Amino acid sequence: MDITQYFNAVGQQARAAARRMAQATTGEKNNALANIAAALRANKATILAANEKDLAAGKENGLDAALLDRLALTPERFNDMVEGLEQIQALADPVGEITNLNYRPSGIQVGHMRVPLGVIGIIYESRPNVTIDAAALCLKSGNATILRGGSEAFASNQAIAACVQQGLKEAGLPVAAVQVLETTDRAAVGALITSPEYVDVIVPRGGKSLIERISRDATVPVIKHLDGNCHTFIDEDADLDKAFNVALNAKTHRYGTCNTLETLLVAEAVAADILPRLAEAYQQEGVELRGCEKTRALLGDITAATETDWEEEFLAPILAIRIVANFEEALDHIHQYSSGHSESIITENYTTARRFLREVDSSSVMINASTRFADGFEYGLGAEIGISTDKLHARGPVGLHGLTSQKWVVLGDGHIRQ
């Protein structure tokens, strides 16, 4: 296969489909989502067989257990995938919404209209359920999409793609609105991220090295999610019961998620009151603690935290703990080490809470709440295509709105500029 030639065809089809999708009615898009769900249910056996094939090949090629787990379409995941489609169908259509339409002194009316971005390229790991999530979000937001899943899920993704295209066709929408690349050649990724003439934005999902590589090489804008090195700060004015519950939940609810607590900061004034009982609870859950000198003096036999520990997203039952002199020192620590994902303060002090909200520059800033809430579903987006740690366009959980932007609309009655 000549990748350049192949990708040019894909890109041209995507551009044409994007124009049609931008005009698709809410009814057409919802019909397509319902049709895709029906097609997936009808072809469950075929899809699971394709997934078995991918799993067998993966085992043969020595994939590790974690990768095989993500690759597997269990019956539960299959059902979640289909239900996800129905949830996205139920969301309000963001496209065409007109806001802030106001008269100007010249007599024209000026407002904003929400519109799709165009063609969205998504590059993700070998998780076949992401194929449907991503396709459905792009479809509902009126975008065309080009999907490039991990090569280990190739057969699964092709089987799912057939259902998506059947669903689009039955709804009278272009099948090219969702294209799953029919090659595992890495050159196709290169073409995808360097073709602004065909692609308006790239959303990479996966490990940090993949995302860094794509961000470095892309000439198309990227909505990216790097680390989630999240902090919780127990202020000297914290309610210590809330502090206990929130700090424990933020670390132990799930270990492998980006919104999990990685470094706990504790004001010196309350450290002796809260840290010993928190440490005991963490240790009961099997969390390894790594502390600063003051923490170790208080808690006794725990590992010394190194510079790397402050910087790292553990994604594991490991927690770094630092005792800070005060609020200012906590802010400085967060400013220096945070990856800009999510940070929370536990405090009853009005002024401190208000300053934290304003002064911490992360995509989610919380008061008296677990960082685990940083999630598109919890925020009411219905679904998310990722969590952005960028500053432009969309910060934090990216849902349907993040896949659109706003153009200006101007209504006149023969108005001319004076």
Next chain:
Amino acid sequence: MDITQYFNAVGQQARAAARRMAQATTGEKNNALANIAAALRANKATILAANEKDLAAGKENGLDAALLDRLALTPERFNDMVEGLEQIQALADPVGEITNLNYRPSGIQVGHMRVPLGVIGIIYESRPNVTIDAAALCLKSGNATILRGGSEAFASNQAIAACVQQGLKEAGLPVAAVQVLETTDRAAVGALITSPEYVDVIVPRGGKSLIERISRDATVPVIKHLDGNCHTFIDEDADLDKAFNVALNAKTHRYGTCNTLETLLVAEAVAADILPRLAEAYQQEGVELRGCEKTRALLGDITAATETDWEEEFLAPILAIRIVANFEEALDHIHQYSSGHSESIITENYTTARRFLREVDSSSVMINASTRFADGFEYGLGAEIGISTDKLHARGPVGLHGLTSQKWVVLGDGHIRQ
């Protein structure tokens, strides 16, 4: 000068200043703007002398008349520049605005807070008044900025920079909040656009080739403005008097601006009624007409439009005219040739108007209004740092809001994720 070492120092100072600027109160920022205006007035003679020096050097180096004109700080431009500061001072502060703060079923409250982007790098031509415009918009929106003006305006920009820093200092804000690069070495531009550790976004202002080069080489996100190949379509249901006025204004109000009409599309059904009188009016204004075959058959002796004419932003008294069969053909022409800046339709037909608004994918889409309205002042932004033809983040005129983004805020009362 070691550019790498110099730029690292600039970048580090900008980062530190950005943190302080994000917390600056509206009062502090307004004081700084007032102080800068006062300093400019007090140092008018020095600044104009510096500008004379730049102009003399420019003449010696054979700059053309247009460049010399843009470089010149006339007394009128000087006054406009100072008044611009006062207008920006009067604008509402976008930073810290909290919107859509709603309770979720979990009990947490989730909303959006508007925050500065951080450090904004602006690369522009030798127009010293842009130094103040750009500095003021970034300052008011709580950002730090690194300015790199054209080398021909070096002395003017340094004299202006001294006033900006005096104004910041008097307001108790870091002088590094606005840094004008103290070198004309092109390597500094390279460093600016490839240092995401110091710079959050680049706004290039200038000719197409400069912007294309920066977009290609930048590893920092770019808010860019490429061409303004703007269209007006006179529909078969147009009020022909409105059509006459709007089409004439859109082309002849000013020739060198990006929102000027470049191609006029006319529905065949009304071409004979409107085109001859419009052509006469254009020709009286000295506009050269280039037409399709049908237009030439109707108007007689005008130049034949080539493919290049449909693609070009003339920025001159030249207009391409095409007679199209109907609305659909007009949409296709716009889809193929538009640069996505601004397009207008003249029609009294409700359905056609509604479709045009929805189906044309440009940063400004208008009904019965001159494309010359596509401007930050006319839209009520107070001022603009440019007009974006990008799809992400900000489309069309970019004012204070375009220099900010939104983070999520979460308020809880000890809430944990179930």
